[in-house]
Amino acid sequence: MSSGMNLEEFLIEELNENQRIAVTSASEMSLRIVAGPGTGKTKTLVARFLALTLGNSLPAERVLALTFTEKATGEMVERASQLYQQNKLTLSQHWISTFHGFCLRILGGQAETEITRPHIMTELERLKLRQELSREILLLPDLSESYPHLDFADHPALFDAAFLAIERLRDSYCTPEEILAKLHPVGSSGEEGYRRDIMGFTAELYRYYREKLAEMARLDFPEMVYQAYYHLKDNPDLCQTYRERFHHILVDEFQDTSRGQLQLLKLLSPDLSRVTVVGDRKQSIYGWRNARPENFDDPQLAGAIQVPLTLNYRSYQEILDIAARVILPLADSQLFLPEELTITANNKSGPQGCVTLACPEDSVSKEEGLKAEARFIASEIKKLKETQPDKTIALLLRSVRIQSRPYEEIFRAEGIEYVTWGAGGFYDRQEVRDLIAILRLVEDPSDGQAFYRLAHSPLFKLEQALLYELALKARAVTKERNWSFEAGIEELAEVPQELRELQTFIAECRKEAAQLTPALLVEWILSGERYSQYFESRRAGERERVEANLSKLMRLANEFEKAQTEAATLKDMVEYFNLWIEFDLPEQEELLVPEDPKPGVVQVMTVHLSKGLEFDSVFVAGIKPSQYRVENRLFSYEPDLEYEFEGGFAILKYQGEDGRIEGSNLARYKEIQKKRWLAEERFVYYVAMTRAKSKLCLTTPYSEQVIKEMKGRAENFLFRELTSWVEEKENLNFSAITYLHF
Numbered sequence: 001m002s003s004g005m006n007l008e009e010f011l012i013e014e015l016n017e018n019q020r021i022a023v024t025s026a027s028e029m030s031l032r033i034v035a036g037p038g039t040g041k042t043k044t045l046v047a048r049f050l051a052l053t054l055g056n057s058l059p060a061e062r063v064l065a066l067t068f069t070e071k072a073t074g075e076m077v078e079r080a081s082q083l084y085q086q087n088k089l090t091l092s093q094h095w096i097s098t099f100h101g102f103c104l105r106i107l108g109g110q111a112e113t114e115i116t117r118p119h120i121m122t123e124l125e126r127l128k129l130r131q132e133l134s135r136e137i138l139l140l141p142d143l144s145e146s147y148p149h150l151d152f153a154d155h156p157a158l159f160d161a162a163f164l165a166i167e168r169l170r171d172s173y174c175t176p177e178e179i180l181a182k183l184h185p186v187g188s189s190g191e192e193g194y195r196r197d198i199m200g201f202t203a204e205l206y207r208y209y210r211e212k213l214a215e216m217a218r219l220d221f222p223e224m225v226y227q228a229y230y231h232l233k234d235n236p237d238l239c240q241t242y243r244e245r246f247h248h249i250l251v252d253e254f255q256d257t258s259r260g261q262l263q264l265l266k267l268l269s270p271d272l273s274r275v276t277v278v279g280d281r282k283q284s285i286y287g288w289r290n291a292r293p294e295n296f297d298d299p300q301l302a303g304a305i306q307v308p309l310t311l312n313y314r315s316y317q318e319i320l321d322i323a324a325r326v327i328l329p330l331a332d333s334q335l336f337l338p339e340e341l342t343i344t345a346n347n348k349s350g351p352q353g354c355v356t357l358a359c360p361e362d363s364v365s366k367e368e369g370l371k372a373e374a375r376f377i378a379s380e381i382k383k384l385k386e387t388q389p390d391k392t393i394a395l396l397l398r399s400v401r402i403q404s405r406p407y408e409e410i411f412r413a414e415g416i417e418y419v420t421w422g423a424g425g426f427y428d429r430q431e432v433r434d435l436i437a438i439l440r441l442v443e444d445p446s447d448g449q450a451f452y453r454l455a456h457s458p459l460f461k462l463e464q465a466l467l468y469e470l471a472l473k474a475r476a477v478t479k480e481r482n483w484s485f486e487a488g489i490e491e492l493a494e495v496p497q498e499l500r501e502l503q504t505f506i507a508e509c510r511k512e513a514a515q516l517t518p519a520l521l522v523e524w525i526l527s528g529e530r531y532s533q534y535f536e537s538r539r540a541g542e543r544e545r546v547e548a549n550l551s552k553l554m555r556l557a558n559e560f561e562k563a564q565t566e567a568a569t570l571k572d573m574v575e576y577f578n579l580w581i582e583f584d585l586p587e588q589e590e591l592l593v594p595e596d597p598k599p600g601v602v603q604v605m606t607v608h609l610s611k612g613l614e615f616d617s618v619f620v621a622g623i624k625p626s627q628y629r630v631e632n633r634l635f636s637y638e639p640d641l642e643y644e645f646e647g648g649f650a651i652l653k654y655q656g657e658d659g660r661i662e663g664s665n666l667a668r669y670k671e672i673q674k675k676r677w678l679a680e681e682r683f684v685y686y687v688a689m690t691r692a693k694s695k696l697c698l699t700t701p702y703s704e705q706v707i708k709e710m711k712g713r714a715e716n717f718l719f720r721e722l723t724s725w726v727e728e729k730e731n732l733n734f735s736a737i738t739y740l741h742f
């Protein structure tokens with residue numbers, strides 16, 4: 001096979017034995033590739049795509065490949081295209097895409113390349129729509145009569161629970177009518193009455209929400225999958241066409257698929273007979289997004305060939321060993337098979353100190369522990385940067401919003417360059433809010449809040465007393481409700497130079513705004529004199545962070561502009577940024593895909609964002625005992641637990657005559673949730689630790705003494721589990737792992 005020469009070379013030279021088995025298995029067979037971190041999942045999946053198409057002379061469009069992120073899709077297309085080119089072929093028609101891209105393509109219709117793209121709502125628009133709908137529903141006159149057991153005074157909790165249930169109902173393809181059909185007869189009281197009402201209310205809100213989406217001609221992400229599913233189900237001929245078209249289906253990150261995504265897959269391949277699923281159950285950290293790692297155990301995959309990938313090309317063995325220790329207690333819990341724990345490092349053993357565990361000395365108090373930990377990390381990073389300046393470094397945290405401050409402060413003080421990723425809290429950063437204040441003021445001169453913020457910012461540094469005087473003068477002179485600070489400037493006995501500069505700056509911005517698009521205006525502002533002075537006046541370390549945040553804002557402005565169907569106005573953009581400030585996204589969501597890490601610049605991010613990435617050195621900081629807290633939720637729809645909870649609705653709390661009553665399902669729900677939550681917590685640390693290539697440092701702000709004093713509360717404390725393990729291992733001369741105190 002001369003044209004396949006390069007493919008063969010690729011299969012022989014670039015793959016290990018198990019990868020090759022997976023790749024070259026017959027296209028009529030189903031495969032379940034259970035792979036550990038860093039074992040080359042993407043590489044194997046691309047190779048299987050190539051073996052199925054180039055190797056088997058199957059046209060590329062007859063293999064459907066589904067991924068979870070645009071980034072993964074891009075990588076797959078790029079790697080496959082390269083091999084096609086080497087075989088003097090072009091990969092033009094293909095079905096490599098994200099799940100959502102695939103659904104859109106089905107919905108977009110028949111044309112394979114020209115997709116009529118419906119308007120897809122951003123996460124923010126979705127939150128805003130929810131808020132608007134909640135307000136509208138609360139205005140309905142007969143709400144309390146229709147649902148007498150619901151407490152509309154506590155409406156945020158009610159709507160939160162109902163919207164979450166709606167997500168899961170859509171993912172189960174359950175219609176509002178199906179919920180209504182499960183309702184108890186009229187006249188029930190107490191908890192049964194409450195159950196009846198929440199189910200009825202959820203069904204009504206669900207129908208209302210979907211009607212609204214249709215009216216606005218919008219789709220949100222769950223709706224895309226829902227509609228694609230029903231589109232195929234309701235059009236058997238069309239469904240049959242797709243079944244025949246796809247000779248084989250490849251699915252990446254299978255542990256992250258939801259119930260609904262599996263159902264969709266089954267529509268395309270009813271007995272899952274020609275599919276290859278790849279994933280790692282030990283990296284299941286998206287339960288909160290309805291990911292269902294149990295999909296791996298679907299009975300229809302029972303006959304699939306099981307191919308384990310256990311040779312890791314990323315980390316030293318000690319890094320893999322300590323990561324495996326974190327999830328060892330779960331090995332008997334059917335979440336993964338015990339043999340999946342064994343991952344072998346291709347790089348073999350690491351040098352001394354390639355894994356470090358560190359906690360404060362006993363003399364360090366609980367209050368001082370956090371500072372001591374941050375200082376230790378900063379000093380380790382400084383040493384690393386001196387000895388290995390070209391290496392990448394990450395600081396991984398459970399929550400950037402809650403935990404990052406002490407580390408960021410010390411990085412700034414020590415002049416350590418860093419970038420913080422993650423949606424949560426981005427719009428709270430001072431420099432970000434200051435720039436948004438400029439845009440707001442350019443757009444609306446009467447925006448006093450924006451004027452005040454800007455005048456007071458490090459860009460102009462005006463005194464509060466002056467601003468107060470200015471406000472009084474401005475109000476007196478304009479005598480209108482919509483007065484602007486600027487109107488008072490000429491009334492001042494003496495106008496300070498900074499105030500004049502602010503006035504001129506805003507006037508210039510307004511002039512530019514008249515001829516530039518909003519994103520170009522942002523670029524113009526940031527490249528101007530005022531900002532270069534501002535950047536120069538920042539301390540080393542801080543400057544890079546401020547620049548990185550502002551350039552991120554500029555990229556967001558560009559993305560916003562690109563996504564608009566009509567020319568975006570400055571007002572639109574200001575509204576968009578204001579929305580961000582109002583609804584902060586879960587911090588695991590990133591506004592933009594993290595860029596490839598720059599060597600020497602510490603990448604601060606949540607573990608969730610780090611999934612799929614790798615760094616030379618990884619610091620997993622702020623490790624604390626894992627404490628499961630019961631969410632303050634009123635009810636929860638649990639599609640997998642219909643046999644436990646009537647209609648799948650678990651009643652957790654509700655408003656009785658004498659205040660809040662615990663629902664009868666609360667205890668059982670807590671028991672199930674706690675187990676899930678604690679398991680996911682271990683998986684999160686497993687993901688974090690396996691990002692490290694050559695150095696892993698695990699730190700906690702708690703000294704051994706503080707931990708002792710915590711007694712029972714330190715029950716689920718990974719750090720302590722790991723140090724005990726290391727101490728045992730030390731007898732065995734386990735020198736690459738070091739345990740020290742700072």
Ligand SMILES: Nc1ncnc2c1ncn2[C@@H]1O[C@H](COP(=O)(O)OP(=O)(O)OP(=O)(O)O)[C@@H](O)[C@H]1O
Nearest residue numbers: 014015016036037038039040041042043313612613
């Ligand atoms: N057979 C192989 N020979 C050499 N290097 C390999 C081989 N297979 C994979 N690799 C390399 O191993 C590294 C990790 O691969 P990849 O990123 O695909 O892992 P992964 O399984 O997706 O990891 P994770 O689940 O942790 O994100 C990559 O740099 C890849 O090129």
